[in-house]
Amino acid sequence: MNKEQELLVVLTEECGEVIQASSKILRFGLNSKNPYSNKNNKEQLEQELGDLMCLIRALTENGTIDLDSVLAAAEKKRKKLEKYLKNQ
Numbered sequence: 001m002n003k004e005q006e007l008l009v010v011l012t013e014e015c016g017e018v019i020q021a022s023s024k025i026l027r028f029g030l031n032s033k034n035p036y037s038n039k040n041n042k043e044q045l046e047q048e049l050g051d052l053m054c055l056i057r058a059l060t061e062n063g064t065i066d067l068d069s070v071l072a073a074a075e076k077k078r079k080k081l082e083k084y085l086k087n088q
Contacts (some may be wrong), residue, residue: 004064011055020054021045 001009021044024032030042039047060067 004062007058007062007064009056011052011059014048014052014055018045018048021048 013019014059021041024047025041028041031040033040034044037044056065056070059065060070
C-alpha cells in the first residue's frame with residue numbers, strides 16, 4: 001500500500017470515529033462520560049475532529065487534495081447551512 005492509499009484508509013477510519021462520537025452525543029448528550037475513558041462526549045468529538053483535521057493536512061501535504069478547493073467547498077457549505085438554518 002502506498003502513502004496515499006494509507007492516508008485514505010486512515011481518513012476513512014477517522015470519519016467513522018467522528019460519526020460514532022456524534023451519535024453518542026445525540027444518544028447520551030454532550031456531557032455524558034464514556035465509561036471506558038475519562039472523556040465526555042464533547043471532548044471525544046473534539047478529539048476525533050482534530051484527528052480528521054490532521055488527515056486533511058496530511059492529504060494536502062501529500063498532494064492528494066488541494067486545500068484551497070477544500071476551503072472553498074467549506075465556505076459554500078457554510079453559506080448553505082446558514083440559509084437553511086435561518087429558515088427553521
